[in-house]
Amino acid sequence: MSKYEEKITDNSLWYTATPTPLTLTLPFYITEAGHFRAEADYKVERDEHDSYLLLYTIKGSGTVVSDKVSLAALPHNAVMINCHNYHKYFSNNEEWEFIWIHLKGSAVAAMFDILYPNAVNIISVKDFLSFEQQLSELICNVTKNDVLSSISTSSQIHDVLNTLVIYTIENEQKSQKRQHSDDINVVIDFIQNNYSDSISIDDMIQNIHISKYHFIRLFRRIMGTTPYNYLTNYRINKSKLLLRTTNKSISEISEECGFLDTSNFISQFKKNTNQKPTDYRRDFT
Numbered sequence: 001m002s003k004y005e006e007k008i009t010d011n012s013l014w015y016t017a018t019p020t021p022l023t024l025t026l027p028f029y030i031t032e033a034g035h036f037r038a039e040a041d042y043k044v045e046r047d048e049h050d051s052y053l054l055l056y057t058i059k060g061s062g063t064v065v066s067d068k069v070s071l072a073a074l075p076h077n078a079v080m081i082n083c084h085n086y087h088k089y090f091s092n093n094e095e096w097e098f099i100w101i102h103l104k105g106s107a108v109a110a111m112f113d114i115l116y117p118n119a120v121n122i123i124s125v126k127d128f129l130s131f132e133q134q135l136s137e138l139i140c141n142v143t144k145n146d147v148l149s150s151i152s153t154s155s156q157i158h159d160v161l162n163t164l165v166i167y168t169i170e171n172e173q174k175s176q177k178r179q180h181s182d183d184i185n186v187v188i189d190f191i192q193n194n195y196s197d198s199i200s201i202d203d204m205i206q207n208i209h210i211s212k213y214h215f216i217r218l219f220r221r222i223m224g225t226t227p228y229n230y231l232t233n234y235r236i237n238k239s240k241l242l243l244r245t246t247n248k249s250i251s252e253i254s255e256e257c258g259f260l261d262t263s264n265f266i267s268q269f270k271k272n273t274n275q276k277p278t279d280y281r282r283d284f285t
Contacts, residue, residue: 007038007039007041007042007043008036008037008038008039008042009037009038009039009095011037012034012035012036012037012038013034013035013036013139014032014033014034014036015032015033015034015139015142015143016031016032016142017029017030017031017032017142017143017145018145019031019104019145020145020150022147022150023145023150025106026105026106026150026151026154027105027106027107027108027154027158028103028104028105028107028108028153028154028157028158028161029103029104029105029150029153029154029157030101030102030103030104030138030139030142030153030157031051031102031103031104032102032142033099033100033101033102033138033139033142034099034100034139035097035098035099035136035139036096036097036098036099036100037095037096037097038060038062038091038095038096038097038098039091039095040091040093040094040095041091042062042090042091042096043088043089043090043091044088044089044090045087045088045090046083046086046087046088047086048083048084048085048086049083049084049087049102050083050084050104051083051102051103051104052080052081052082052083052102052103052104052108052109052112053080053081053083053087053100053101053102053103054078054079054080054081054100054101054103054160054161055073055078055079055080055081055089055098055099055100056077056078056098056099056100056125056131056132056135057073057074057075057076057077057078057096057097057098058075058076058097058098058099058132059075059095059096059097060075060091060092060094060095060096060097060098061073061074061075061091061092061094061096062089062090062091062092062096062098063089063090063092064079064081064087064088064089064122065087065088065089066079066081066082066085066087066120067082067085067119067120069119069120069121071120071121071122072092072122073089073096073098073122074122075128076124076125076128077122077123077124077125078122078123078125078131078164079120079121079122079123080112080115080116080120080161080164081120082112082120083102099132099135099136099139101135101138101139101157103157105154105157107158111158111161111165114165114224115161115164115165115168117220117221121168123164123167123168123171124167124171125163125164125167126167131160131163134156134159134160134163135160137156138153138156138157138160141153169221169222172221180208180210180218181222183208183209183210183215183218184218184219184222184223186207186208187204187205187208187215187219187227188223188230190203190204190207191204191227191230191231191234192234195231195234195235195238195257195258196256196257196258197258198258198260199231199258201215201216201227201228204227215227231258232268232272233272235257235258235259235268236257236268236269236272236273238256238257239253239254239257239265239269239277240280242256242257243277243280243281243284244281244284250262250265250266250277250278253265253277254266265277
């Protein structure tokens with residue numbers, strides 16, 4: 001007897017899948033999934049499980065514990081769990097209807113980190129009817145292992161996770177981050193207008209009123225990278241145009257784009273493009 005058998009109703013759905021060699025190469029794939037109508041005493045508790053778990057509540061409510069955080073899973077709420085760490089989820093003394101999908105793939109961890117840069121939290125889904133339809137289609141296609149189905153499923157999972165990321169960032173921008181969005185734009189303008197000069201973090205925040213630590217954390221969440229990396233990438237992009245459209249020397253381009261010296265420019269260019277500036281110029285000559 002399955003440990004779940006007495007805890008879910010007969011009309012619950014449960015699918016498992018064994019990935020093919022092709023599936024294992026994809027960014028996202030499903031190992032098992034289901035649409036459960038769990039009874040009041042339903043509970044799952046694990047020390048670890050080799051996957052990430054997406055949970056979405058349709059009716060009723062449950063509690064999710066992950067990364068030492070306890071979260072209430074209410075209707076139209078979604079949450080993603082890193083099952084490699086201790087976690088548990090259970091009904092709140094009532095029937096809990098939810099869709100669950102165990103995810104693996106080369107890109108799942110990266111999407112999880114984008115979704116939760118700090119701590120796991122509940123995501124409120126606005127267009128829940130469309131979202132539920134997406135999830136239902138996914139779990140119904142779990143057992144299809146042909147090439148087209150596997151690739152389509154990977155793409156659909158990306159769309160689902162991307163939707164959750166959008167909801168998360170929109171909610172953040174409606175809170176305290178919204179009042180600082182103009183500050184980030186001020187810094188971006190400053191970088192783009194002064195990239196050829198020597199710029200420090202203190203220079204970037206001289207016209208805004210945010211602490212250095214808070215600014216770095218805020219910038220990384222909104223822009224997806226640190227202020228320093230953004231500045232470096234902007235300088236490299238400018239240098240690419242000069243390498244392709246002018247006959248200026250490497251040292252001249254290095255100085256014009258704000259690098260400390262020519263060796264630093266070559267090092268940063270190779271680190272970010274896997275090419276030396278001279279090789280990049282040759283490829284476009």
